[in-house]
Amino acid sequence: MTQDQAEIVALRALGWLAEAELLDAFQSSTGADRDSIRAAAQDPDFLGAVLDFVLMRDDWVEQACTAQSLPYEGLLAARAALPGGNLPHWT
Incomplete structure (x- = not known):
């Protein structure tokens, strides 16, 4: 996945947070x-x-x-294509 594709996935995930009424939780977390x-x-x-x-x-x-x-691993693939996404996963 390219960084441009990953950014689109992340923007859609942000939209999903709003639709799923999780934007407040995201705001509280960040x-x-x-x-x-x-x-x-x-x-x-x-x-x-x-x-x-x-x-x-x-x-x-x-x-x-x-x-x-997206396949369930699609978010991980997108995360890996964005800055900081190449860090090791410990889980």
Whole structure:
């Protein structure tokens, strides 16, 4: 997956967070408000953080992937293509 493709996946995951009514949880976790989320949505590092958040729970991964018609490993592939995604996974 290219970085451009990964950014699209992450943006769609961000949209899924809003639709799934999880944006407040994301904001609480990151300290970001809606205005800063809008501004940061073009930043590949921020998009990596969006995917990190969604990847915290298997049910979120399943739901976000289903919403995008992605295989379940699609979010991991997208995360790997964004900055910081090449770090080792300990789980």
